[in-house]
Amino acid sequence: MSRRRTLLKSVSKSKEFVFDKYEYYRRAVQAPDVDVRFIREAYRELRKRDPRSLREDFCGSFSICCEWVKLHKENEAFGVDLDDEPIAYGTTHYLPKLKADQRARIRISQENVLNPNLPRVDVVCAMNFSHYIFKDRSVMKSYFHNCHSTLNANGILLVDAFGGSQCQEANEEITDHKTFKYFWDQVSFDPISNHALFHIHFQPKGRRKIENVFSYDWRMWSIPEIREMMHESGFTKTHVYWEGTTKKGTGNGIFKRSEKGEDCQGWVAYVVGEKSP
Ligand SMILES: C[S@@+](CC[C@H](N)C(=O)[O-])C[C@H]1O[C@@H](n2cnc3c(N)ncnc32)[C@H](O)[C@@H]1O
Structure with missing residues (x-):
């Protein structure tokens, strides 16, 4: 074998680099196992019982749905996203990792979160600031109104928010x-x-x-604006979960209900709207 052929053979043997953007995104940004526990705790705290059904709006590759059905054998999850690409990624990469009975409790639909007739659930969540895509107050309010009308009695809407100087x-x-x-x-x-x-x-x-x-391409909504729009869309009470601080002054990952925030360069919080019984 010539030197050139030996070289070619060793190159083709070396592992080809494949850039999987959703895998990098998952590792850098997502923590769906933590998210679902937080969602369950928030519902428990407000409703004194466990939620069973969850809708993940703007679900992308629906990692929260996949964790939700793992949390309890009666949990059901619905994911909604406009884009077929992340949905296809979740279908080929995340669904096969679930047990058959868990897979059977997930339903994903490719559609607009503004559509009426989305599945009725105990919890609607919109994570990673996805709702910031709605730049007009009227559109954000129709989204919140749609969440309110597709929640079960006693349901909650949970969205995240971020900001700071x-x-x-x-x-x-x-x-x-x-x-x-x-x-x-x-x-x-x-x-x-x-x-x-x-x-x-x-x-x-x-x-x-x-x-x-x-x-x-987002609008940076403030927490009071989000709360006001939730109230104007039918939610009777709203709550803010604010992150605690470590001794070093960084966020400690523990979010508690609070009516007083803290001025900082960058913060992440959760806003919850309660639907009356
Ligand atoms: C920031 S990504 C978030 C994905 C996922 N929620 C996460 O936490 O990683 C926003 C997603 O919202 C979807 N999206 C944007 N507008 C939408 C709409 N009106 N209805 C449904 N999905 C929408 C996009 O296709 C995209 O997958």
Whole structure:
């Protein structure tokens, strides 16, 4: 065998690098096992019983649905997203990891979260700030109203929110992971409209940076605005779950109900709307 052929053989044997954007996103951004426990705790705290049915709006690859059905044998999950690509990813990568009876308790539909007749549930959640895509008050209110009318009596709507002074200017936050760097890049912020543009980039170790893997064109809604819109859409009570602080002054990952926040450069919180019985 010539030297050239030996070389070619060894190259084809070496593992080809495949960039799986949803796998990088999962490792950098998502913690669905933690999310579902938090959702169950919030419902328990407010309703003194366990929720059984959950709808994950803007579900993408529906990782929360997959964790929800693992939590209890009677739990059911419904996912809703417009885009067939993340739904297909969840179907081929996450569903096969579940037991048959867990898979049977998940239903995903490719449609708009504004559509009426979405499945009725105990909990609707919208995570990773997906609802910030609705920039007009009237559209956000029709979304919240749709959530209210498709919740069971005693149901709750749980959404996350983020903000802080660092979200009001262009900046980039870089997080080092074992095998890659994660970039949360805020390209712009307009103080008149509160519109902001974000990109996610990844740089696998030893490779070039892969830019604009995910992009988000959002309005930065404040917590009081979200609460007001929930009330105007039929929710009788709203609550804010604010994150505790470590000795170093960073978030400790424990969110508790609070009516008093803390001024910080960057914060994440949850807002819950209660539907009356
Ligand atoms: C930020 S991603 C969040 C995905 C997932 N919730 C997560 O936490 O990783 C936003 C998702 O919302 C979907 N989306 C945007 N507008 C929508 C709408 N009106 N109805 C349903 N899905 C929508 C997009 O297709 C995208 O998958």
